[in-house]
Amino acid sequence: MKIQANKIILWTLIGVLSVSGIFAFTTKNDKLFALAKNIDIFATLVRELDSFYVEEIDPDKLVTIGINAMLEELDPYTTYVPEEESEDFRMLTTGEYGGIGALIGNREYGNIIIMPYTGFPAQSAGLKIADQILKVDSIDVVGKATSEVSDLLKGPANTPLKLKVRRNTDTLEFDLVRRKISLKNVPYYGKLDERTGYIKLSDFTTNASNEVRKAVLDLKNQGAEQLVLDLRDNPGGLLGEAVEIVNLFIPKGKVVVKTIGKLENVNYTYKTSKSPVDKEIPLVVLINERSASAAEIVAGALQDYDRAVLIGRKSFGKGLVQTTVPLTYNAQMKVTTAKYYIPSGRCIQAIDYAQTRENGSLITVPDSLRKEFKTKNGRIVFDGAGIEPDQSVETESYAPISYSLVARSHVFDFATHYAYRHDQISDPSSFQISEEDYQDFIKFLEGKEYDYTTYLEKSVEDMKENAKKSPLYEEVKDQIEALEMKINHSKEQDLITYKEEIMKILSEEIVSRYYFQEGLIQASLDEDNDVIKAMEIFSNPKNLDQLLSASIK
Incomplete structure (x- = not known):
């Protein structure tokens, strides 16, 4: 009978523990005894299941499920990587x-x-x-x-x-x-106007810092006198690349981040080691709720040194450090070993997973327990909730009809339909579909399903459900039904009401057919509220100076 790899790992581990004398030191080290005992129980359980269960079992599958369930009790970032997934894992870290x-x-x-x-x-x-x-x-x-x-x-x-x-x-x-x-870490960079450069950094895999360096130098050669670094939706990645990117804008010898854990060998202070590319150029960094890990280190360090104004929304709050540990049979474990602390001394971790394990729900640090820190210029910043921007900009919201048209692939399919009939379009920043094109889109939707519930309809629906629980429902039933009739949406009317918004979404999707990822990014910038706010701040140098010297409100 073929012995499965995971079973071999378990039997080997039990043997190693036994030979090393762990069982002999149970009175001296209860934790090691508990570890050995439970591994033995687990291994015995899998072996007996294989022998006695009524159907054939797949030990590989069962053990993997068991490992994953165990790791889920810790945090989302401590994960098991079996041999067959190692290539995908390598791709995520290297790009x-x-x-x-x-x-x-x-x-x-x-x-x-x-x-x-x-x-x-x-x-x-x-x-x-x-x-x-x-x-x-x-x-x-x-x-x-x-x-x-x-x-x-x-x-x-x-x-x-x-x-x-x-x-x-x-x-x-x-x-x-x-x-x-x-894969490129910088899928696009370019000029927003004669004086302003823009860099989209989407990841922190190998070579990210070199790509940003090249973009900064190229934009400066093109005449850029101020920069926007876009870290929105950036999930993070390699810590070393984050340190190098911060080093592009602050002097040599400055602390960027510290990692602190329970083992001495994971405690380390990362400092800038080179001369910066430009330590004076005015800088705005864009962040949002999906900016995480290395992206938060870059944004937070630049904020702590008052080197950049941060615009957007509070970042994700991932301040946990992972180390890849090799296991037998080419498996790996990505395990949380430390926390990140940026130059002001604050930790950016937002969720307390130790309490979450006990409580069963996600526990964030309450505002009353968040500690106060100060930036280089004395601005007040806080720990425990990611990185908060210096200037908040509300998330752009779309009408329910727009969400429905995108979710049901009608926007995607129409863009494809458009591209089949047009060999080329103007450049991404100027392209806009015409009124005639929009009427074609309305005809394209005929017979297609894209119904949805508006916010107001949902509110009335909830009110009706609650009213049904009341003995007075029969008395107000007619009024509620009349209100339902009055607010019942018309898809056709919504196509007119939200025409400008839908045309913008269609135009951006069509641009991607001709200019791919780079064009899609470029096409979205003109009406990007975060970019607009950045340009407002740049328009008056005193705004920048004031934001970097006053306390965050």
Whole structure:
């Protein structure tokens, strides 16, 4: 009978614990005894299940479920990486993989190209957004899971593959050669106006700091006298890259972040080690609720040194450090070993997972327990809730009809329909669909489902449900039903009421068909409320100085 890898790990571990004499020191070390005892129980349980359970079991699957359930009791960032997932894990940390350089996804009609990345095999060969993947080499992938198709597309660099796709009514074949794909950390940078440079930093994988450095230098050469660094939606990544990016703007020898844990070897102070690219250029950093980890270190350190004004919304609050620990049989564990503390001394972690384990619900640090710290210029900042911006900007909200049109892929499909009929469009920053195009979109929606519930309808619906519990319901029933009739939305009217908003969403999606990820970012900047706020602050240098010297309100 074939012995499964995870069972071998368990038997080996028990043997090591026994040989090392752990069982002999139970009176001296109750924790080690409890650890050995419970591992022994777990291993025995799996072995006996394999022997006695009425059906055949898969030890690999059961043990993995057990490991994952155990780690879920700690925090979301302590995770088990089995050997078969090690390549995906490496890709997340390095941004590199062997493949064709395209994001794929699933729509109602099958697996499609969502975004071909500029300069890589998919885009160079002529694959386009919305191409439906029919075959990878000789394998028919219609009906297969997206993950299966993705695995088929990946492979060693310099290996060939054939791709058959459906585009509109045509079936096309492409010969491609896989390449080592290094995803860009800076998918776009450019000028917002003659004086203002903009850099979008989307990740912190290998080479992120070099990409930002190149963008800063290039923008300065183009005449940029002030910079916007966009860290919104950036989930973080490599700590070393975060330190290097901070070093671009502050002098050598300054503390960027400290890691502090229960083991001495994880306690470390990270300082800038080079001369900065520019320690004077006015700087605005954009953050939001999805800016996390390394992104928060960069934003927080620049705030603590009063080097940048932060605009947007409070960041995610991930102040936990993970270390990758190798396990036997090429498995790995990503384990939380320390917390981050930025230059002012504050920790950016927002959720107390120790209390969460006991309580069962997510526990955040209450405002009354948040500690006060000061920036270099004496501005008051607080720990325990991520990084708070110096200037808050409300999240842009969209009408329910807009959400529905996007969620049901009608915006995506119309953009594809538009691209089939137009060979080219103007540049991303100036393109806007016409009134005639919008009327075409309304016709495109005929017969398609995109109903939704407005906020007001939901409120009345909730009121009605609560009223039904009251003995007075029959008395107010007619009034409630009359109110329902009065506020019942008209999809056709909403297409007129929210026309400007929908046209903007359509225009941005259409731009992506011609200019890909870079164009999509560029097209969104003109009406971006955070960018508009940054430009307002830049318009008067005194605003910048005042924000960096006054206390955060």
